[in-house]
Amino acid sequence: MANPISELGRQTLEMLSSFGRVTLFAGDVARNLFRPPVRFGRTLEAIYDLGVLSVVLIATSGFAVGAVLGLQGYTTLVRFGAEESLGAVVGLSLIRELGPVLTGLLVTGRAGSSVAAEIGTMVATEQLDGLRMMSVNPVHFVALPKALAMTLVMPLLSAIFTVCAIFGGYVVGVELLGLDGGTYLASLETSVDFREDVVGSILKAVIFGALVGIISTYRGYSSEPNAAGVSRATTSTVVIASVTILFSDYFITALWGV
Numbered sequence: 001m002a003n004p005i006s007e008l009g010r011q012t013l014e015m016l017s018s019f020g021r022v023t024l025f026a027g028d029v030a031r032n033l034f035r036p037p038v039r040f041g042r043t044l045e046a047i048y049d050l051g052v053l054s055v056v057l058i059a060t061s062g063f064a065v066g067a068v069l070g071l072q073g074y075t076t077l078v079r080f081g082a083e084e085s086l087g088a089v090v091g092l093s094l095i096r097e098l099g100p101v102l103t104g105l106l107v108t109g110r111a112g113s114s115v116a117a118e119i120g121t122m123v124a125t126e127q128l129d130g131l132r133m134m135s136v137n138p139v140h141f142v143a144l145p146k147a148l149a150m151t152l153v154m155p156l157l158s159a160i161f162t163v164c165a166i167f168g169g170y171v172v173g174v175e176l177l178g179l180d181g182g183t184y185l186a187s188l189e190t191s192v193d194f195r196e197d198v199v200g201s202i203l204k205a206v207i208f209g210a211l212v213g214i215i216s217t218y219r220g221y222s223s224e225p226n227a228a229g230v231s232r233a234t235t236s237t238v239v240i241a242s243v244t245i246l247f248s249d250y251f252i253t254a255l256w257g258v
Contacts, residue, residue: 025139025218029147032140042145050111050146051153055160061106062099062161066168069093073169074177086179087188090169095192095201097249099162100154104208104245107150107157109238112216115146116237119220120230128221143221147213154209155202162201204252208245215241 069090077083119142122128128138166188173179192198216237223233 021222022214022218025143025221026214028139029144029214029217032137032144033148035140039141039145042141043149046146046149047153050107050115050149051157054107054110054153054157057106057110058103058157058161059164061102062164063168063171065098065102065161066090066094066165066170067172069098069165070169070172071177074173074179083179084183085187085191086169086173087184087186088191090173091166091188091192092197094162094165094169095197097253099165100158100201100204100208101245101249103158103161103205104154104212105242106161107154107209108212108216108241108245111150112212112241113234113238115150115213115216116220116223117230117234119143119146119217120223120233123221123223124225124227124230126225139221143217147210147217150213150216151206151209154212155205158201158205200256204249207248207252211244211248212241215244 070086073086073089073093074083077086077089119128122142128142131138131141170181170184174181174184219233219237219240220230223229
């Protein structure tokens with residue numbers, strides 16, 4: 001009996017230790033946010049790499065998700081004679097939950113993994129050690145711009161995903177299934193509240209962006225200086241960030257009703 005219990009205790013302590021290290025790293029990133037110089041150019045480059053290059057993936061995925069949601073929603077609502085509420089079902093589902101959550105998962109797979117791989121490669125090739133030798137803080141120079149850029153682009157990408165998904169639901173519901181376009185848009189407009197729904201969606205996306213930014217930069221920054229370490233950092237970034245998004249989404253919804 002002692003071995004399983006001791007192993008459980010060891011794993012629990014290791015998990016708490018890892019959480020503590022991530023928290024300290026996040027605090028270090030936050031402190032460097034207010035220290036000069038301002039890494040404006042590097043932040044813009046990170047915004048382009050993480051945000052602009054993800055637009056096509058986000059827009060395409062959003063349209064596909066909206067189309068499926070419109071089809072399934074229409075099929076279900078017809079059973080109850082409530083197909084005129086399709087716009088409300090699609091809009092509320094996307095704005096409150098699916099938009100920020102699916103955007104976070106997609107950005108984690110495309111951008112978060114690339115951040116971890118890039119920083120992990122810098123660790124393996126001793127580029128971060130070179131920055132320290134030149135008295136340049138690698139957290140300020142490398143991690144901060146990418147974490148900040150991830151936090152900034154996530155709500156914008158979530159908005160693009162949501163708009164494309166609503167359009168996908170409109171195409172399926174109105175153009176393919178014959179629902180009146182005015183009914184779809186009127187149902188959407190009357191059911192969505194800006195303060196509770198839209199602002200809440202933006203808040204979720206900002207939190208998800210900050211979480212993905214911290215996790216991806218930390219996993220790359222703390223990776224082992226070899227190819228296997230970079231590979232493990234990339235894989236663990238996707239897994240940990242995805243699970244964190246799903247759990248944090250529940251707690252945000254449960255605590256704040258967003």
